[in-house]
Amino acid sequence: MRRILVSLLFSLLLVCSIVGLKNVVAQQGGPAPVMVAAGALPPPPPIPGE
Amino acid sequence: MIGVYETVVLLLGVILPLGTVGVCLYQRSFLRYLLLNLYLLANVAFMAGGYYVITHFGYDSRQYFFFYYTGDALVNITGFILIGSFFDRMLRESVFHKYVRPTLMFAFLLIVAVSSRFLAGNMDRFASRFVYEFQQNMYFIGVLLTFLLWISMNYLQAETRRFVLLVSGLGIYWSAHAANYALQYLVPALGPILTKIPPLAYNLMALLWLYTFWRIPEGEVAVLKSPDEAVVPVPAGRE
Numbered sequence: 401m402r403r404i405l406v407s408l409l410f411s412l413l414l415v416c417s418i419v420g421l422k423n424v425v426a427q428q429g430g431p432a433p434v435m436v437a438a439g440a441l442p443p444p445p446p447i448p449g450e
Numbered sequence: 451m452i453g454v455y456e457t458v459v460l461l462l463g464v465i466l467p468l469g470t471v472g473v474c475l476y477q478r479s480f481l482r483y484l485l486l487n488l489y490l491l492a493n494v495a496f497m498a499g500g501y502y503v504i505t506h507f508g509y510d511s512r513q514y515f516f517f518y519y520t521g522d523a524l525v526n527i528t529g530f531i532l533i534g535s536f537f538d539r540m541l542r543e544s545v546f547h548k549y550v551r552p553t554l555m556f557a558f559l560l561i562v563a564v565s566s567r568f569l570a571g572n573m574d575r576f577a578s579r580f581v582y583e584f585q586q587n588m589y590f591i592g593v594l595l596t597f598l599l600w601i602s603m604n605y606l607q608a609e610t611r612r613f614v615l616l617v618s619g620l621g622i623y624w625s626a627h628a629a630n631y632a633l634q635y636l637v638p639a640l641g642p643i644l645t646k647i648p649p650l651a652y653n654l655m656a657l658l659w660l661y662t663f664w665r666i667p668e669g670e671v672a673v674l675k676s677p678d679e680a681v682v683p684v685p686a687g688r689e
């Protein structure tokens with residue numbers, strides 16, 4: 401039980417950190433960035449509505 | 451169609467990982483580094499599939515758009531498991547070892563939950579919204595975990611030089627993705643250039659891993675030392 405609770409706390413800390421980091425970055429405003437996928441494929445052009 | 455530059459980067463992205471897997475097979479260490487090899491092969495399959503979709507449906511097609519982001523989510527899950535396996539190996543002797551697997555499992559479930567929160571009112575665009583959000587979160591947690599791995603490696607003393615270089619490769623790759631995302635917000639005008647960096651970082655990671663398996667012997671001791679063991683130079687004449 402203790403193991404589960406400690407793990408849950410650690411994971412909450414991790415996920416809260418990334419959500420916080422992302423929000424700090426997103427507060428700068430500007431258009432949504434183009435996400436680049438794994439590997440070396442070029443990102444596709446944006447499709448309206450998606 | 452994609453240009454010559456993109457084709458060359460794509461080709462390198464296939465050749466370098468296949469070279470790494472080939473060296474692992476030759477040295478009979480494929481199973482020892484099973485997850486790493488599976489991660490590389492997943493990337494190669496993703497790129498080969500992407501090339502197929504581009505040549506058959508076109509670079510501007512919806513098929514490529516959905517393949518690109520959905521396939522990436524699957525590859526990222528393999529990458530997440532790989533980082534987890536590095537943690538598992540790093541903390542093998544530590545008291546925290548028993549927390550590694552449940553923590554990563556909970557973190558993954560929480561990321562899925564956090565990514566799903568954007569779905570309310572967007573059910574018609576389920577795939578694109580969810581996958582896009584999931585991808586961002588996976589890259590950020592990847593870079594955070596690699597950073598934590600690097601810190602723990604410094605303090606717990608990494609056992610081999612190979613391990614240090616493998617983690618360094620991951621660090622280059624995941625941080626390039628997170629930096630790309632952040633810098634596009636800060637300097638939107640540089641977007642077209644910034645999006646070319648992660649594929650190069652991927653090739654650099656594959657090259658570093660190829661070098662590691664090819665040139666660094668399995669048992670070579672890492673040169674990293676913990677801060678309290680650092681050698682203080684003795685001034686001349688006091689020996």
